[in-house]
Structures are given as structure tokens and as C-alpha cells.
Amino acid sequence: MEMTVTDVEYVARLARLELSMAEKELFAGQMGAILGYVEKLKELDTDGIVPTSHAVPMENSFREDSAFSSIGQEKALANAPDRAGSFFAVPKVIE
Amino acid sequence: MSIFDMTIHELHTALKEKQISSVEATAALLERIEAVEPHVGSFITVTPEQALADAKTADHLIAQGQCDLLTGIPLAVKDIFLTEGIRTTCGSRILHNFIPPYSATSWEKLRDRGAVLLGKLNQDEFAMGSSNESSAYGITRNPWDTTCIPGGSSGGSAAAVAARQAIATLGTDTGGSIRQPASHCGCVGLKPTYGRVSRYGVIAYASSLDQVGPLTRDVADCAVMLGALAGHDPKDSTSVDTPVPDYSASLRQGVKGLRIGLPKEYFIDGLDPDVQKAMTAAIDTYRRLGAEFVDISLPHTDYAVATYYLIATAEASSNLARYDGVRFGHRAEADGLLEMYTKSRSEGFGSEVKRRIMLGTYALSSGYYDAYYVKAQKVRTLIMNDFSAAFAHVDVMLTPVAPTPAFKIGEKINDPLQMYLSDIFTIPVNLAGTCAMSIPAGFSASGLPIGLQLIGRPFDEATVLRAGFAFEQATEWHTRKAAI
Numbered sequence: 001m002e003m004t005v006t007d008v009e010y011v012a013r014l015a016r017l018e019l020s021m022a023e024k025e026l027f028a029g030q031m032g033a034i035l036g037y038v039e040k041l042k043e044l045d046t047d048g049i050v051p052t053s054h055a056v057p058m059e060n061s062f063r064e065d066s067a068f069s070s071i072g073q074e075k076a077l078a079n080a081p082d083r084a085g086s087f088f089a090v091p092k093v094i095e
Numbered sequence: 096m097s098i099f100d101m102t103i104h105e106l107h108t109a110l111k112e113k114q115i116s117s118v119e120a121t122a123a124l125l126e127r128i129e130a131v132e133p134h135v136g137s138f139i140t141v142t143p144e145q146a147l148a149d150a151k152t153a154d155h156l157i158a159q160g161q162c163d164l165l166t167g168i169p170l171a172v173k174d175i176f177l178t179e180g181i182r183t184t185c186g187s188r189i190l191h192n193f194i195p196p197y198s199a200t201s202w203e204k205l206r207d208r209g210a211v212l213l214g215k216l217n218q219d220e221f222a223m224g225s226s227n228e229s230s231a232y233g234i235t236r237n238p239w240d241t242t243c244i245p246g247g248s249s250g251g252s253a254a255a256v257a258a259r260q261a262i263a264t265l266g267t268d269t270g271g272s273i274r275q276p277a278s279h280c281g282c283v284g285l286k287p288t289y290g291r292v293s294r295y296g297v298i299a300y301a302s303s304l305d306q307v308g309p310l311t312r313d314v315a316d317c318a319v320m321l322g323a324l325a326g327h328d329p330k331d332s333t334s335v336d337t338p339v340p341d342y343s344a345s346l347r348q349g350v351k352g353l354r355i356g357l358p359k360e361y362f363i364d365g366l367d368p369d370v371q372k373a374m375t376a377a378i379d380t381y382r383r384l385g386a387e388f389v390d391i392s393l394p395h396t397d398y399a400v401a402t403y404y405l406i407a408t409a410e411a412s413s414n415l416a417r418y419d420g421v422r423f424g425h426r427a428e429a430d431g432l433l434e435m436y437t438k439s440r441s442e443g444f445g446s447e448v449k450r451r452i453m454l455g456t457y458a459l460s461s462g463y464y465d466a467y468y469v470k471a472q473k474v475r476t477l478i479m480n481d482f483s484a485a486f487a488h489v490d491v492m493l494t495p496v497a498p499t500p501a502f503k504i505g506e507k508i509n510d511p512l513q514m515y516l517s518d519i520f521t522i523p524v525n526l527a528g529t530c531a532m533s534i535p536a537g538f539s540a541s542g543l544p545i546g547l548q549l550i551g552r553p554f555d556e557a558t559v560l561r562a563g564f565a566f567e568q569a570t571e572w573h574t575r576k577a578a579i
Contacts, residue, residue, distance in 0.1 A: 008453070011453050011456050011457045011460065012453065014456050014460060015412060015440075015452050015453055015456040016416075016419070016433075016436045016437045016440055017437065017440055017441050017444070017449055017452065017453070018437045018438065018441040019441070019449070023446075023449070027449075027450060027453060030450060030511055030512075031450070031453060031454060031457070033511075033512050034404060034454060034511065034512055034515070035454075035457070037400075037401060037512055038401040038404060038405055038467070038471075040397075040398065040401055041398055041401050041402065041405075041470050041471065041474055042470075044395075044398065044474060044477065046470060046473035046474060046477070049473040049476050049477065050473075050476055051469055051472030051473045051475070051476060052472055052473075052475040052476045052479060053303060053472060054303050054333070054528075055289040055290070055303065055304075055479070055526075055527065055528020055529075055553075056289055056290045056333070056335055056528060056553075058333070058335075061332035061333075063329055071196050071197055075196040075197075076196065078194065078196060079192075079193055079194060079196070079422065079423035079424070080422060080423070081420060081421075081423075081424075081425075081426035082426070088421055088422050090421055090432055090435065091429055091430060091431055091432050091434075091435050092431070092432075093431075093432045
């Protein structure tokens, strides 16, 4: 399957990735080859087959509605690259 | 015998009879790690202080007469398992500074039984790979031949067992990531049924396929480890609430009358002659032990790799969206929020991870979702049906783990599709959600280990372990040691 640099740029934007020109060209070739390979699934007639999203058929899994303690704010924020008091700080979003 | 050569059950006996202490055993393993690590590269982080503290606690318990099978046993876990207070990278630069605030249930269960943590093992980045070459922390080498790959993605977990740097280890298996490295490194590796072991605190790759399992020196140890790991966890809603049998108790029941299926799609022309030879010898061994062989077919086998690389990458692209530089992990300098996301991800992820995120994003994108992702989910149903139909006639299946022994470092790194095809015999089991184990079954002419795969019915790990144990008792492959 043909995959162009423009296709790669479009997917990279969706995936929030920035690729160098060399990476874009490499990925165009490699993704084209892999997508060409997966085309073989089209040989199979899957009309009326129910898709499987999960190996073990399961209904909703409920627990008792009882309170329990969580890890707490300090632990949750301990890995924050930047924080402001009890919040995660990020670059300005709105001017 | 050196302490580091021991199995769990051997070391347990020695600890219980107070021939050695856990501190002595742990010190012996730490020394061994230091000696061979420059040649192997199994670890990302070694935790000597933690290990010796754990060992002291264990010795205290043993002195009080509390010597569980895992008390004082030095283990190591793949760096995909969260370990509170100990850096956990998942083999990625994007988590180079991540100190988890809690631990994975699977590791906690081992620790609650008194196990000692030696450190965190090397792996392919985010468990994406079959060779351990995609780690951001250096490659791992095969202890049997250091010019070869150990397999992946739990390459460090297998290499550490083979190089006797840990008594046993934990890995994860999404498309063969426990069984393939176990096969290439000559150890035992079990992928339990999906839902058998909690995934809580295990960094997610493809959530509908990921499963935790042990890598050990023999099947008896594997049974001990699975017994400790298995069971429902309220923190993982996909873990299944079904009874956990006593795996060690049923090991010795033999294979007389056991119906073993040989799926014809797994004995293909492209199979390496040494692998073929090992399979033929294994079949003879089982026949001698009284097992019956049945020819079966899993007709959709040839579609499994394509199905896997759509489903796994789609789930990965979604799971890895959380690495955006906001709450933890690497954050790039940027002026705006969108630029921060994009730069943090682009700097933090390696090439294979980017490639899989891209493939998954494409498979889920508008206009392609039905043609790729839903189509793959439908073929997954066909593959599952193949297994349930075949298991109506057999108790267990016997197949090769990989089409070839370990390949050379660098051999497939530039051809992702060829790399993906090396998982052709392990991937279908993950798609079907059932259990399978790799056990040592011979060596290639050049001295590389060859593994045999036993596939069981969902939640019937007991039969797989029993069949593996019978083979092990009749052969001596598992007793051979890499000359490192």
C-alpha cells in the first residue's frame, strides 16, 4: 500500500508527534509495507461476525460502594514536572 | 552448586533448613549481577539496598518459623511493573525520571510472600519489540551467545534467569513477550490466561492482550510463581474471579491418555530444521510417556499477525496518549500547551513506539476505523473460534514457540515487518486470550536454546504445567546452563 509523506504528516498530527523529514520518509515506506501486509485480512468474509473487543466475555464489574483512602495529593503530585500549590502547572493555554 | 544456580524450590529448602540465610543468598545474587551484567545488560536498575533490606526482613520471618515458598527468594521484575519509590521506566526515555507512587498488585503479591527485589529488568520500550533492541537503556544480550538477541519484550527477564542473575523473574506477554524470550534463553516462561493475573500497576501497552507471568528455571518454580500471582484483584476489573487451583499439587499426575493437538499451520515449511528436529523429538518423548496425538487445524493462523498489529497498535495509540508531559515523565520546554505535548512525546518516545502509535492512530482514524480496526476485531473472533473448536478434541496443543532460534543483534532492526513475523506462533494465543508456556526442548547446532510451546484451554494452566513437568522429568534440557 502506498503511504505518502503527506499521509504520515496527517497521522503524526493526530498522534501529537513531530517527525523529522528522515523519519517521515522512513515511516512512509515502513507503514506502507505493514499496511500492505494487513490487507490480507480482506481475503476473509467477516459479514455477520461479531467483533471481539475482549478475550473474556464480561458484563459490568461492580464493587461495593464503600469509601477507601487514595494515595493522596502529595504522592499524586510528586512526579509533576511543574506544580503550583496543589495543581499541575502547564504553559499558558489562553492568552 | 552456587547459590545463584538454584531454583526457587532448592533455595527454599536451603533457607528453611537454615543452611543459608536470605542475606547470604541475596548477596550472592548481587555479586553475580555485578560480574555478568557488563556482558548481558539484563537490568535497567539494580536495587542492592532494597534487596538486602528485604532479605533481612525475610531472615527475621524465617527465624520465627514463617518460611513460605517465596520467603527470602531473590527475584527481579521487568521495568514495566510499578514499584513504589523505585524508578520505573518501561524502557522509555519518556519515563526516565518516573518514581511510582504505588506498586503493581503482582509484585505486591510476591513481596507479601516475602520475596526479595533485586532490581528492574531491561525490556523493549513499552514492551514493543521482539529483540530487546528498542530499550532506551541499552540492548540486552543473549547469555548463550552474546552476539544474539535474547528475545523480547521481556528480554531482560529471560536473560537474567539464563545468566543466573535472579532466581526467577516477572515479565509481561502481549504477543509472545514472555514465551519468545524464554524460548531463546532456555528458560520456562508462562503466559497465563487473560484475566488470571491482575494487570493493576502494569504499564499498559495493549490492554485487551497484556498479561503478567513468570520466567523460571523449571516448571515446578513456574507453578509456585503462578500460584502466588493468580487471583481476582478488586483493583483490576478485568481480572477474573475464578478459583485458583493448587498448581504444584497436580504437577506429578503425568500425561498418560492426555490428548495433545498438533495444529498443522504451526509446522510450516519455513520452520528452522533444528526447531523442527526438536519438535519431532518432543513428540516422541510425549508418546513414550503415554500421551495421544491428534492432528488439528487452526485455519486462521495465517491472519493472526495482521490482526495483532492492528488491534495492539490501536490500543497502544490510545494508552500512550497519557504521556503528554503534564503529570509525570519527561516534559519538553515549550511556549504553548500543544507544543509541549508534541515536543515531550517526540523527544521521549523511541522509533518503534512512534511507529506503532502512528499505525494505531491510522487504524483508528476517521474513514479507516471499520476497514482496519473493526475488521481486525472480527478476525479475532474467527481466531478465537478456531481455538475453541480445536479444544473440543484435545486437552493441550504442542507447537514451536518461534520459527527460528535467537537471531543476531541488528539482523531485523531495520525491517519491522520481518521482526513482527517472528511472533507468528505466539500471537494467536494472546488474541484467543488463553494460556501457553514455553519450556526448553533442545538446542540448535550452534548451541542456541529452542523452546516448545504448550497451549492450554482458558484458565487451564494446571494441565499446561502438568504436561510441561512430565516433559521436564523425561529430559535434561532445562538443566543446561549458559556458559557465561
